[in-house]
Amino acid sequence: MNSIVEAVARQAELSSYKICIADKNKGYTYAEIWEKIQNIAQKFINIKIERGDRILVECSQDFRFLVCKFACELIGAIFVPVEYKASLEKVNMILEDTDAKLFLYKTEYDLVVKKIEIKEFFQVKLEDIKFKFLFPSREETAEILYTTGTTGRAKGIEITNDNNIAIAENIIKGTKMKPNNVELIPLPLCHSHGLRCCYANLLNGSTIVLSDGISHIKSIFEMINLYKVTAIDLSPSAILILLKLSKGRFFEVNVQMDYIQIGTAILQEDTKKVLISGFPNTRLYNFYGSTESGRTCVLDFSKERDRHGCIGKPTINAKFIVTDENRKRISSSKEKVGLLASAGPMNMKGYWKKPELTKQVMQNEFFYTNDIGYIDEEGFIYILGRKDDIINCGGIKIAPDEIEESVKKYKEIIDCACVPKEDKVTGQTPKVFVVVYNKEKFQKKELIKFLEKYIDNNKIPKDIEVIDEIPRTYNGKIQRVKLMEQKNTII
8 A cells, every 4th residue: 555545545445335534514435535535636637736736725624624635645746734724924834835836725815826715626516537547656745744843933844655654554553453443533634643643544444533623522422422433532732621621521431432542742640640540441542753753652551550751662663762962872771861763664755845954853764853761671762851841950851841740730730831941050940830720829939848749859940930821832732932932020
């Protein structure tokens, strides 16, 4: 199998009546989806879309978005997703960067590019399929994913069909996905997390159920019951929202749930405990990865319960090493940490039109992360944090996650984030930003006293600032750069 669209076509032959994609409106079989893919592909050809052309598609959490994706793939065009109601500035930036030939939209934008409303594109009378399609090769570029990371800088990440197949295999094998899997995917398909979960299920011949986020609790449970959902793909922030809004009802689906997968670097221990307690019969996976390399490590924390800071073992197509600052491989341990690097067919082709930036992170088949960690004797990989986030306090390396996890245990804290702050004596010292329930009643000294029970004295932050909200990316990652740029208003 050389591409995900080829897998869909194959499944349309083998299990034509099996539900392929379900959304809030209805379920569509593999045969129906394959027919729609061919139809949209023909429409692309009719408006002179050619192999290698870039097509920008505004995200929708329904079958049409994925049909557009695979129609692009079928004719060799390059799919470029953008989030729903993205800013005009971002849309223009992506259009200019990719030199896109077409924009399929839901939101009306004032743009100098050929544009067609997605709904209208699908309403046009079905076309006779006139072209003889040729499934794409593994080496062809399938998509360009623009990611807004914790620094706020958007980069186009060029992904091949080979990358997508390898990432999908990593998810399938990592979750022990069954052929009859039915997976609820509430995460936005414009980003790699939800999109790649779709690819994995389609390569596996399974069913995906799309929902527009998880805030509409009634709709979520209706879909879980209607389609007999057996798995869910979530982010840490989505878990917390779902647990809060469902008021315990989420745990009631434990009996039918085969697994829950979560995409994050390190899942908070408190969240792990809640899920383990609420889903005693369900496999619980923490996937580590990036848009550049997909899901490269997996930890079944329902089984491995006492591995704090662990991201698991490499997925089937991934290989990991630990290097020093000069990218020289080292033998790592808890006492001797370094930078993680991964190799395998899941690694991106490169950053779109940025060869020099690509060279900075890719060398000799390895993608060099900015994560500091080590590999233990059993092959489990541990992460201390991002290189830029690690606080060097007089030679002592402090992981922000460790402090944040302890701060969140304090009853008056809603949210928090820890960042390094310059210090004349130690070089750096930890600073904590907190969101509290009651600003008037909150006492810094009481929090410090509380933290003395959980963390070493030299790691206790003396600098604490109350703010209204912790800046985060769409998937819950703390934007630490924004916090460090803020003026200090110490309480």
